[in-house]
Amino acid sequence: xxxxxxxxxxxxxxxxxxxxxxxxxxxxxxxxxxxxxxxxxxxxxxxxxxxxxxxxxxxxxxxxxxxxxxxxxxxxxxxxxxxxxxxxxxxxxxxxxxxxxxxxxxxxxxxxxxxxxxxxxxxxxxxxxxxxxxxxxxxxxxxxxxxxxxxxxxxxxxxxxxxxxxxxxxxxxxxxxxxxxxxxxxxxxxxxxxxxxxxxxxxxxxxxxxxxxxxxxxxxxxxxxxxxxxxxxxxxxxxxxxxxxxxxxxxxxxxxxxxxxxxxxxxxxxxxxxxxxxxxxxxxxxxxxxxxxxxxxxxxxxxxxxxxxxxxxxxxxxxxxxxxxxxxxxxxxxxxxxxxxxxxxxxxxxxxxxxxxxxxxxxxxxxxxxxxxxxxxxxxxxxxxxxxxxxxxxxxxxxxxxxxxxxxxxxxxxxxxxxxxxxxxxxxxxxxxxxxxxxxxxxxxxxxxxxxxxxxxxxxxxxxxxxxxxxxxxxxxxxxxxxxxxxxxxxxxxxxxxxxxxxxxxxxxxxxxxxxxxxxxxxxxxxxxxxxxxxxxxxxxxxxxxxxxxxxxxxxxxxxxxxxxxxxxxxxxxxxxxxxxxxxxxxxxxxxxxxxxxxxxxxxxxxxxxxxxxxxxxxxxxxxxxxxxxxxxxxxx
Numbered sequence: 001x002x003x004x005x006x007x008x009x010x011x012x013x014x015x016x017x018x019x020x021x022x023x024x025x026x027x028x029x030x031x032x033x034x035x036x037x038x039x040x041x042x043x044x045x046x047x048x049x050x051x052x053x054x055x056x057x058x059x060x061x062x063x064x065x066x067x068x069x070x071x072x073x074x075x076x077x078x079x080x081x082x083x084x085x086x087x088x089x090x091x092x093x094x095x096x097x098x099x100x101x102x103x104x105x106x107x108x109x110x111x112x113x114x115x116x117x118x119x120x121x122x123x124x125x126x127x128x129x130x131x132x133x134x135x136x137x138x139x140x141x142x143x144x145x146x147x148x149x150x151x152x153x154x155x156x157x158x159x160x161x162x163x164x165x166x167x168x169x170x171x172x173x174x175x176x177x178x179x180x181x182x183x184x185x186x187x188x189x190x191x192x193x194x195x196x197x198x199x200x201x202x203x204x205x206x207x208x209x210x211x212x213x214x215x216x217x218x219x220x221x222x223x224x225x226x227x228x229x230x231x232x233x234x235x236x237x238x239x240x241x242x243x244x245x246x247x248x249x250x251x252x253x254x255x256x257x258x259x260x261x262x263x264x265x266x267x268x269x270x271x272x273x274x275x276x277x278x279x280x281x282x283x284x285x286x287x288x289x290x291x292x293x294x295x296x297x298x299x300x301x302x303x304x305x306x307x308x309x310x311x312x313x314x315x316x317x318x319x320x321x322x323x324x325x326x327x328x329x330x331x332x333x334x335x336x337x338x339x340x341x342x343x344x345x346x347x348x349x350x351x352x353x354x355x356x357x358x359x360x361x362x363x364x365x366x367x368x369x370x371x372x373x374x375x376x377x378x379x380x381x382x383x384x385x386x387x388x389x390x391x392x393x394x395x396x397x398x399x400x401x402x403x404x405x406x407x408x409x410x411x412x413x414x415x416x417x418x419x420x421x422x423x424x425x426x427x428x429x430x431x432x433x434x435x436x437x438x439x440x441x442x443x444x445x446x447x448x449x450x451x452x453x454x455x456x457x458x459x460x461x462x463x464x465x466x467x468x469x470x471x472x473x474x475x476x477x478x479x480x481x482x483x484x485x486x487x488x489x490x491x492x493x494x495x496x497x498x499x500x501x502x503x504x505x506x507x508x509x510x511x512x513x514x515x516x517x518x519x520x521x522x523x524x525x526x527x528x529x530x531x532x533x534x535x536x537x538x539x540x541x542x543x544x545x546x547x548x549x550x551x552x553x554x555x556x557x558x559x560x561x562x563x564x565x566x567x568x569x570x571x572x573x574x575x576x577x578x579x580x581x582x583x584x585x586x587x588x589x590x591x592x593x594x595x596x597x598x599x600x601x602x603x604x605x606x607x608x609x610x611x612x613x614x615x616x617x618x619x620x621x622x623x624x625x626x627x628x629x630x631x632x633x634x635x636x637x
Contacts, residue, residue: 020371020372020373020398021371021372021373022372022373022397022398022435022436023372023373023431023432023435024432024435025432025622025625025626025629026055026622027368027372028426028429028431028432028625029053029055029426029618029621029622029625030052030053030054030055031052031345031365031368031426032050032051032052032345032364032365032368033050033051033052033345033346033426034048034049034050034338034345034346034347034348034362034364035048035049035051036048036049036326036328036329036336036338036348037049037064037080037084038084038085038328038329039069039084039328039329039330039331039336040066040083040084041083041084041085043069043329043330043331043332044068044069044331045066045067045068045069045083046066046067046068046069046328046329046336046348046361047064047065047066047067047077047080047083047084048064048065048067048348048362049062049063049064049065050062050063050064050065050362050364053618054618055618055619055622058617058618058619060618063076064076064077064078064080065077065362066080066083067348067361067362069331069334069336069350069361071359071361074362087174087178087179089148090148090179090183091179091181091182091183092182092183093148093149094147094148094149094151094183095145095146095147095148095153095154095183095211096145096146096147096148097143097144097145097177097179097186098143098144098145098146098155099141099142099143099144099166099167100141100142100144100155100157101139101140101141101142102139102140102141102142102157102159103138103139104138104139104140104161104162104163105136105138105163106138107122107123107124107136107137107138108121108122108123108137108138109121109122109123111138122135122136122137124136125195126194126195126196127195127196127198127199127532127534128194128195128196128198128199128532129532130532130582131169131170131532131533131582132169132170132532132582132583132612132613133170133580133581133582133612133613134169134170140159140162140163140164140165141165141166141167141169142157142158142159142160142162142165142166143157143158143159143166143177143186143188143209144156144157144158145158145186145209145211156214158186158188158209158216159188159190162190162192163194164190164191164192164193164194165190165191166188166189166190167189168189168190168191168204168228172189175189175228175229176188176189176190176228177189178230178231178232180208180232181232181236183211184210184211184212185208185209185210185211186208186209186211187206187207187208187209187219187230187238188206188207188209189204189205189206189207189227189228189229189230190204190205190207191203191204191205192205192207196534199532199533199534199535200247200534200535200538201246201247201535202225202226202243202246202247202248202249202535203223203224203225203226203246204226204227204228205218205219205220205221205223205227206218206219206220206227206228206230206240207219219238219258220240220242223242223244224244224245224246225242225243225244225245225246225247225248225251226241226242226243226249226251226253227240227241227242227256228240228241228242229241229276229277231277231278231279232279233279233283233303234279234281234282234283235283237257237258237259237279237283237303238257238258239255239256239257239258239266239277239279239286240255240256241253241254241255241256241274241276241277242254242255242256242265246535247535247538247539248460248535248539249533249535249536249539250415250417250449250456252272252273252453252456253273253274253275254266254267254268254273254274255267255274255277255286255288255301257303259306259307260306261306261307261308262307263307264304264306264307264309264311266286266301266303266311267288267301267314269311269313270313270314271452271453272290272291272292272314272449272450272452272453273290273291273449273453273456274288274289274290275288275289275290275291275296275325276288276289276326276327277289277327278327278329278330278335280330281330281332283303284302284303285300285301285302285303286300286301286303287299287300287317287327287335287353288301288314289324289325289326289327289337290449290450291419291421291448291449291450292316292450293391293450293451294379294391294393294420294421294422294444294450295320295321295322295323295421295422295450296323296324296325296419296421296422296450297316297317297318297319297324298316298317298318298324298327298335298337298351298356299314299315299316299317300314300315300316300317300353301313301314301315317351317353317356318351318356318358319356320358321341321377321379321422322339322340322341322422323339323340323341323421323422323423324337324338324339324351325338325339325340325346325423326338326346328348333352333353333354334350334351334352334353335350335351335353336348336349336350336351336361337349337350337351339358339360340422340423340424341377341422341424342375342377342393342395342422342423342424342430342431343369343374343375343377343424343431344365344369344424345365345424345426346424347360347361347362347363347364347365348360348361348362349361373398373399373435374398374431375395375396375397375398375430375431375434375435376395376396376400377393377394377395377396377422377430378393378394378395378396379391379392379393379394380392380393380394380477382443382473382474382477383473383477384466384469384470384473385466385469385470385473386466386469390443390444390445390470390473390474391443391444391451392441392442392443392444392474392477392478393420393430393440393441393442393443393444394439394440394441394442394478395430395431395433395434395439395440395442396434396439397434397435397436397437397438397439398434398435400483401483402482402483403483404483405482405483405484405485406437406438406439406483406484406485406488407437407438407439407485407488407489407490407632407636408438408439408440408441408475408478408479408484408485408488408489408490409433409438409439409440409441409489409490409491409492409632410441410443410471410474410475410489410490410491410492410512411428411430411440411441411442411492411493411497412471412491412492412493412496412497412498412500412501412504413442413445413448413493413496413497414493414494414495414496414497414498415447415448415495415496416447416459416463416467416495416496416540417447417448417449417456417459418448419448419449419450420442420443420444420448421450426621427614427615427621427624427625428494430442432625436629436632438490438632439478439483439484441474441475441478443470443471443473443474445467445470445471445474446458446459446462446466446467446470447459447460447467459540460539460540460542461540461541461542461552461555461556462560463496463499463503463540463541463556463560464503464556464559464560465560468500468503468504468507471500471504472504472508472511475489475491475511476511479511487513488513488636488637489511489512489513489636490512490513490514490515490516490632490635490636491504491505491508491512491514491515491516492515492516492517493516493517493518493520494517494518494519494520494576495518495519495520495583495584495613496520496521497517497518497520498517498518498519498520498521498576498584499517499520499521499522499562500520501515501516501517501520501573502515502517502520502521502522502562502592503560503562503565505562505565505568505569505571505573506562506564506565506566506567506568506569507565507568508571512571513571513572513635513636514571514572514573514574514631514632514635514636515571515572515573515574516573516574516576516628516631516632517573517574517575517576517589517592518576518577519576519577519578519581519583519584519588519589519613520562520575520584520588520589520592521562521584521588522562522563522588522589522591522592522595523561523562523563523587523588523591524537524541524545524556524557524560524561524563525545525557525561526587526588526591527584527585527588528541528544528545528557530585530587531582531583531584531585532582532583533583540556541553541556541557542555542556545557562592563591563595566595566599569595569596569599569601570601571601572601572602572603572634572635573592573596573601573602573603574603574604574605574606574627574628574631575589575592575593575596575603575604575605575606576589576605576606576607576608576624577589577590577593577605577606577607577608578608578611578612578613578614578615579607579608579609579610579611580609580610580611580612581611581612581613582612583612583613584613589605589607590605593605602635604627604631606624606627608620608624
């Protein structure tokens with residue numbers, strides 16, 4: 001009888017193991033996506049939303065929950081308006097912020113010729129005629145103030161007549177505006193440039209509007225780069241994020257504090273870049289998140305007494321193979337944050353600020369993950385051609401067996417200066433790639449934050465240089481492993497990663513058997529002539545292509561131009577392109593596909609007419625996944 005029960009227990013365990021499944025693309029897209037609404041006014045609870053996509057209906061549904069900071073059962077709620085403070089309402093409750101689009105410029109044929117109502121034309125006299133995925137129509141997003149009580153005040157357009165946006169387009173949000181501590185002033189972020197000057201600059205500033213005088217002043221006029229994310233401490237101290245150099249969107253991001261005796265760069269002497277920050281309840285510390293060593297972690301800094309105060313170095317609070325990818329709020333010695341890793345989508349966690357210990361607060365995907373085989377994520381150090389140690393993430397298929405041989409993919413990160421951390425994408429998802437039987441090699445090549453400013457900046461003006469050698473060093477190092485099938489190596493990536501695929505296709509010397517390039521730059525000269533943020537190409541290329549005296553720019557537009565190496569293309573390639581991608585416009589993908597087809601190379605064009613630089617429709621995203629793995633199956637046989 002004893003042996004009988006042992007057999008039953010063993011069989012049950014074996015069945016449980018066999019019942020586990022590998023993550024499918026459809027399951028990935030149907031995961032719950034968690035985002036915080038905010039802390040309750042008493043800081044004892046968290047309000048969050050959980051969104052889920054129905055692939056068959058191509059729609060998203062959202063539910064709201066109340067969750068205790070100390071844990072316990074969540075409670076579904078319908079209305080959270082009385083629970084969470086509304087940042088749009090002034091501290092004294094008398095006024096509120098609204099955001100409205102305002103027509104400023106005449107752009108269309110109907111604007112300029114009202115009698116021609118059936119005309120369909122846009123007329124421009126400068127750049128900034130389109131941005132990200134929208135054509136300029138003469139409307140701008142403005143901040144308004146209106147009464148929140150019985151008074152008949154407003155709405156007042158504090159940016160009246162200005163051809164500028166707040167929130168900033170295309171990705172700005174509530175972080176771009178806030179009330180002053182007493183509600184007598186309102187701060188907002190905008191770039192007060194227009195047309196061609198706008199496209200060449202990153203010079204956003206923080207402006208203060210005074211409700212009593214109705215005057216506006218620029219609080220950051222001295223700085224010519226980005227000034228963003230203003231916030232006040234409980235003591236009324238203003239802080240914000242700042243990049244120094246105009247035109248450089250990936251410059252070192254520092255925390256600036258404004259004291260009565262001047263401004264202090266709190267992180268000036270720290271060799272890193274800040275993603276976001278948060279004042280503690282007492283107003284004597286700042287918590288911030290930043291990339292480090294292939295992850296994103298939480299740090300703490302003391303706030304000195306003034307400009308001349310002593311600055312203590314940052315203290316790292318969290319540590320582990322995960323990303324802390326956002327700060328929500330504080331409750332005593334506990335901070336609520338987002339956390340994710342390559343096997344798990346973002347959930348909300350608490351951090352004990354005394355010891356860094358973390359507790360999972362939301363569990364929206366636990367049930368799904370309990371039936372999913374997880375990938376093994378390994379952090380390896382690879383020696384580069386110039387003798388540096390490079391962090392390389394290696395993601396193995398579930399139930400990995402080192403006695404077998406696996407097809408292997410080199411993943412090329414976009415940005416180009418985006419952190420290759422423990423991120424969890426709903427498209428470029430390492431977990432779902434590994435689940436289909438692939439090893440993924442993801443190197444933290446030159447041009448990524450988390451390894452100091454010098455490492456991060458090296459890529460500018462050197463797109464086809466050392467970082468390409470870094471890619472090849474990573475795949476060559478893994479190719480020495482007996483479980484990597486060198487006859488089935490692929491190379492994949494989007495944006496700068498797509499450029500990397502196009503460029504490597506001409507210099508890889510037979511390493512790869514397949515390429516997939518999504519919204520990649522194929523021809524730098526036509527890219528320069530059609531993209532919409534000129535500061536990006538000016539900085540990263542080192543200038544324009546017609547300046548023959550500029551050696552860096554000439555190298556970028558010629559030697560490092562993928563189109564100049566097409567004569568050596570001989571490998572199957574799938575090109576993916578969004579029709580509304582104005583950052584890397586449609587011609588880039590079409591030029592690459594034309595070249596491959598005319599050279600007789602096995603190739604495929606996956607074109608999404610209504611998608612931008614990303615794929616946002618859930619059904620389009622599923623087709624993206626299906627075609628992605630179909631292509632790899634065909635070409636890495």
